[in-house]
Amino acid sequence: MYNENIFDYMRTEKLPHIWCPGCGHGIITASIVRAISNLKLDKNNIAFVSGIGCSGRTPGYLDFNTLHTTHGRSLTFSTGIKMAKPKLKVINVLGDGDALAIGGNHFIHACRRNIDITAIIYNNSIYGMTGGQFSPTTPDGFIASTTPYGNCDPSFDVVKLASAAGASFVARGDAFHVLQLDKILQKAIDHKGFSVVDVLTTCPTQLGRRNKMKKPWENLDYIANQTVSIKKYETMSENEKQGKFPIGIFIEEKRDEYVETYTKRVINKAKGRK
Amino acid sequence: MSKQKVMMGNHALSYGAVVSKVNVISAYPITPQTQVVELLSELCSNGALDSEFIKVESEHSAMAACIGASAVGARTFTATSAQGLALMHEMLHWAVGARTPVVMGNINRSMGPPWTIWSEQTDSLSQRDTGWLQIYASSNQEVYDSVPIAFKIAEHKKVQLPVMVVLDAFFLSHTSENVMMMDLDKAETYLPKYKPKHKLDVNEPYTFGALTTPEWYYELRYKIQKAHENAISVIEEAQSEFKDMFGREYGLVEEYKTADADTILVAISTAASTAKDTVDELREKGVKAGLLRLRFVRPFPFKKVREVLSSAKKILVLDRNLSPGIGGIIFQEIKSAMYNESNKAPIYGFIAGLGGRDITTETIHNIFEEAEKQDPKNIIWMEVKA
Ligand SMILES: Cc1ncc(C[n+]2csc(CCOP(=O)(O)OP(=O)(O)O)c2C)c(N)n1
Ligand code: SF4
Numbered sequence: 001m002y003n004e005n006i007f008d009y010m011r012t013e014k015l016p017h018i019w020c021p022g023c024g025h026g027i028i029t030a031s032i033v034r035a036i037s038n039l040k041l042d043k044n045n046i047a048f049v050s051g052i053g054c055s056g057r058t059p060g061y062l063d064f065n066t067l068h069t070t071h072g073r074s075l076t077f078s079t080g081i082k083m084a085k086p087k088l089k090v091i092n093v094l095g096d097g098d099a100l101a102i103g104g105n106h107f108i109h110a111c112r113r114n115i116d117i118t119a120i121i122y123n124n125s126i127y128g129m130t131g132g133q134f135s136p137t138t139p140d141g142f143i144a145s146t147t148p149y150g151n152c153d154p155s156f157d158v159v160k161l162a163s164a165a166g167a168s169f170v171a172r173g174d175a176f177h178v179l180q181l182d183k184i185l186q187k188a189i190d191h192k193g194f195s196v197v198d199v200l201t202t203c204p205t206q207l208g209r210r211n212k213m214k215k216p217w218e219n220l221d222y223i224a225n226q227t228v229s230i231k232k233y234e235t236m237s238e239n240e241k242q243g244k245f246p247i248g249i250f251i252e253e254k255r256d257e258y259v260e261t262y263t264k265r266v267i268n269k270a271k272g273r274k
Numbered sequence: 275m276s277k278q279k280v281m282m283g284n285h286a287l288s289y290g291a292v293v294s295k296v297n298v299i300s301a302y303p304i305t306p307q308t309q310v311v312e313l314l315s316e317l318c319s320n321g322a323l324d325s326e327f328i329k330v331e332s333e334h335s336a337m338a339a340c341i342g343a344s345a346v347g348a349r350t351f352t353a354t355s356a357q358g359l360a361l362m363h364e365m366l367h368w369a370v371g372a373r374t375p376v377v378m379g380n381i382n383r384s385m386g387p388p389w390t391i392w393s394e395q396t397d398s399l400s401q402r403d404t405g406w407l408q409i410y411a412s413s414n415q416e417v418y419d420s421v422p423i424a425f426k427i428a429e430h431k432k433v434q435l436p437v438m439v440v441l442d443a444f445f446l447s448h449t450s451e452n453v454m455m456m457d458l459d460k461a462e463t464y465l466p467k468y469k470p471k472h473k474l475d476v477n478e479p480y481t482f483g484a485l486t487t488p489e490w491y492y493e494l495r496y497k498i499q500k501a502h503e504n505a506i507s508v509i510e511e512a513q514s515e516f517k518d519m520f521g522r523e524y525g526l527v528e529e530y531k532t533a534d535a536d537t538i539l540v541a542i543s544t545a546a547s548t549a550k551d552t553v554d555e556l557r558e559k560g561v562k563a564g565l566l567r568l569r570f571v572r573p574f575p576f577k578k579v580r581e582v583l584s585s586a587k588k589i590l591v592l593d594r595n596l597s598p599g600i601g602g603i604i605f606q607e608i609k610s611a612m613y614n615e616s617n618k619a620p621i622y623g624f625i626a627g628l629g630g631r632d633i634t635t636e637t638i639h640n641i642f643e644e645a646e647k648q649d650p651k652n653i654i655w656m657e658v659k660a
Contacts, residue, residue: 052389068389070357072332101331102302130303131312134329145312146303146329149319153329 006033009043011063019054022216024175024201024223025122029058031178032091032120035185047088049078051103053095053129054203055122064091072103075110078117086259090116091189096123100136100156111165114193115258120185121158121196124203132206139243143210158198159250169195170251175202176224177247184249193257200227200245276520277455283446284309286414286453287353287379287439290421292323293461294377296351297468298343300328300336302358305391306443307381310353333358337365337376344374345482347473349425353379355443356397357386363401369436370405370498372482375428375468376436377421378406382543383443384629392630393443395543395595399571399603405498407437407505408572410542412528414451416569417441419522422456422465426512429468432504443630445544456520464519502573509570526575528567531557532582535564537642540583540608541592542568545626545633549592552638563642568604579611586619590645592638594627601625601653622648626656 010033019025036046048064050056051074059066065088069077078092099107099121110117126144127133134144134151137158141150162170169191173181181199188195202208202219213219226245228236233246281289287310291299299318301311317323328343330336333354340350354362359380369376384394398408409424411417417439424437441447456464472480486494509526517523530550532538541549546567556563566582568575583589589612593602600606605623612621622645627633637656648654 068387070386104331127303130305131308133303133308133312136331145308146315146327148316 003034003037005037006030009033009036009063011061014061017061018057020205022202022204022219023054024124024203024220025054025058027175027178028120028122028181028199028201029061031181031185032093033062034182035189038182038186039190041089041189045087045089047078047081047090049074049081049090049092051094051098053098053127055093055095055098056129058093072098072101073106074098075103075106075117075119079110079115082115082117082259083262086116089189091118091120093120093122095128096121096125096137097127097135100158100161104136108161108165111162111167111194111196113258114166114168114255116192116194118189118191118195119197120188121198122201123158123198124201124207126203126207128203128206132203132210142207144207145210158196162196162198163251166194167196168193168251168253168255169249171196171249172198172200172245172247174200174223174227174245174247176220177227180247187249187252191252193253193255276457279453279455280450281414281453282309282448282450283414283417283441284381284448285313286418287421287441288313288317289453289455290418290439291351292317293456293458294349294351294422294425294465295462295467296323296325297348298326298328298340298350299352300330300339300343300350301352301354302330302333302336304333304355304358306383306447307353307355307358307379309447310379310381333361334365337362337369337378340376340378341365341369341372341374344369344376345372345474347468347470347475349429349468350374350376351378351421352376353381355381356383359397359401360385363404366401366404366406366436371494373434374436375425375434377424377428378436378438379417379421380438380440381443381447382440390629391443393445393594394628394630395440395593395603396597398438398440399595400597401438402572402603405435405502406572407433407435407502407570408440409437409570410440410568411446412544412547412567414446414449415453415522416524417446418453418455419516419520419524422461423512423516423524425468426465427505427508429470430508430512431471433501433508434471435498435501435505440543442544454522460519464516505573506575506577509573524569526570526578527582528569529582530565530567532564532566534562535586536562537588537590537645538564538566538583538586539590539592539638539641540566540568540604542571542604543594545592545594548633548635549638552635552642555635555639556642561642571604571607574607574611576611579608580615583608583612583619584615584617586617588645589619589621590624590641591621592624592626592633592641594633596625596628620650622650622654624654624656631657
């Protein structure tokens with residue numbers, strides 16, 4: 001797993017990062033960099049985009065063309081980038097609040113269009129940056145600063161949401177099974193079309209602290225125990241499936257990509273070409 | 275004897291909503307507002323506040339939920355800041371047009387990009403054309419007191435407009451000060467239950483927001499302007515009643531040593547409290563300085579401003595905000611207020627403290643000094659790094 005090349009892709013002068021000790025966000029970031037390094041992508045050909053939240057700090061540490069945008073709207077900035085410069089590899093990281101609450105609409109429409117962007121969700125089930133408010137993926141009964149008596153809102157399943165909305169690559173990984181995450185991210189980034197990776201991760205400071213997982217490893221343990229391979233999940237009874245999240249690749253399909261379709265069916269026709 | 279409590283400005287805002295017995299709260303988190311909502315959601319959950327807390331997916335939805343709740347006759351409250359306020363923009367207009375008396379706390383924070391969280395007034399001042407009334411507080415006590423006062427004004431039948439209570443990020447939001455608390459029963463006498471003139475009611479159906487042709491839209495706008503004009507006397511009444519009941523006095527503006535002042539500085543928010551020290555120091559040196567703090571920016575207190583500034587020989591305006599291309603926003607407003615007046619004293623506009631940079635007594639001393647050297651036609655920038 002150790003990859004000495006990852007620092008070639010990082011703004012090392014910006015380190016150490018400001019994430020809390022034991023935060024899962026660093027694990028995902030390193031995994032993304034390894035995936036890019038393994039694919040031997042030219043770093044100048046990558047646009048790396050984020051919204052805002054702790055996850056939004058990621059592009060600050062990475063040596064690509066980076067854009068740190070507003071809460072929930074990063075996919076629309078990315079859509080603009082991809083449409084205007086289709087040659088760029090666009091990678092967009094999002095928080096769960098960012099992607100699914102305030103940016104939920106943009107998320108489903110990006111899936112629907114199948115535009116060639118990789119969306120990686122740092123899903124820690126909480127609003128980390130703003131102090132631990134509940135998010136659309138906070139588990140039932142969990143304590144957040146805005147749910148002092150336990151969350152009673154049903155949550156989103158990112159994989160089901162992205163699949164139903166039309167993304168052509170949908171996977172789930174987590175910050176514990178890192179070797180698998182490296183592979184999933186590599187495939188997601190390499191995929192042509194809209195790829196979504198839901199990465200279950202930790203927030204010991206805001207989620208763990210309030211939910212008896214104060215120590216970072218306790219939060220990570222919780223993630224490890226929550227996850228099972230897709231294969232195993234399929235053999236489980238409905239009862240056993242409760243509270244478990246299958247990890248792996250759910251959808252990997254070749255489908256018309258939006259920028260190409262648009263060029264073919266609109267631009268070329270408008271210019272009188274066949 | 276009323277209780278005292280040391281609290282941050284954000285909690286002063288929450289407790290202001292508590293004494294106002296709000297029925298519905300809806301908000302989305304953003305630094306530096308989060309403690310307002312966290313305390314309220316805790317108080318709602320443990321029964322200290324009998325109110326519904328609506329969790330939403332953005333500020334736009336928060337304001338929409340508040341407008342909806344207000345339309346059925348609930349007293350509604352929310353709080354936000356900067357990017358969140360900007361996202362609400364469409365709904366801010368809607369709350370005014372729908373005449374829903376929502377009260378909102380806004381913590382002044384600079385707008386991105388680049389990302390920043392520190393104080394500046396451009397976020398709320400750039401919403402001044404929506405028709406919201408705006409109160410700019412300069413202490414936590416004022417934040418707390420302003421919430422029930424705001425509801426009283428907002429719900430008054432001659433006003434029926436939403437009100438924003440604005441406070442500086444960190445300088446107030448996260449700074450602890452002593453606050454005298456109101457007795458809940460007494461507060462209820464001051465601010466009785468909200469009884470809307472019109473509401474969504476199955477027994478007496480109305481339609482809200484229906485398409486309006488040019489035949490009547492114009493008159494509805496006229497009524498909103500009139501409501502702003504009416505608000506002046508409603509505010510004076512509401513604040514005088516507040517003084518009688520709680521002993522604390524608030525005006526449309528706050529005057530400090532202006533009666534005999536030659537040079538008057540106009541400012542809002544916490545920069546104005548800092549300026550009081552400078553005024554004292556200048557007075558010790560024999561300079562006849564004074565301060566005019568606008569507590570209300572909407573409705574604009576024209577009469578009061580003109581009165582206070584009528585005999586000043588020099589008027590200085592300090593803006594911790596910027597309307598690029600034209601300069602400080604309060605500067606523009608003061609100039610327009612004084613244009614037809616007989617006092618033609620020069621008016622100088624100063625920009626300072628953008629992005630939360632400190633405005634110290636020294637900054638304000640420098641402002642008084644710069645006014646001796648500068649041409650009032652220029653926008654004067656304080657402490658810009660080369
Ligand atoms: C319009 C707007 N509303 C609210 C905010 C405040 N805000 C910044 S980050 C954030 C949520 C962060 O949670 P999440 O997206 O889950 O990311 P995490 O910090 O957990 O990585 C919020 C509400 C904002 N910046 N802009
Ligand atoms: S608050 Fe949570 S998500 Fe943010 S850096 Fe700390 S541990 Fe990570």
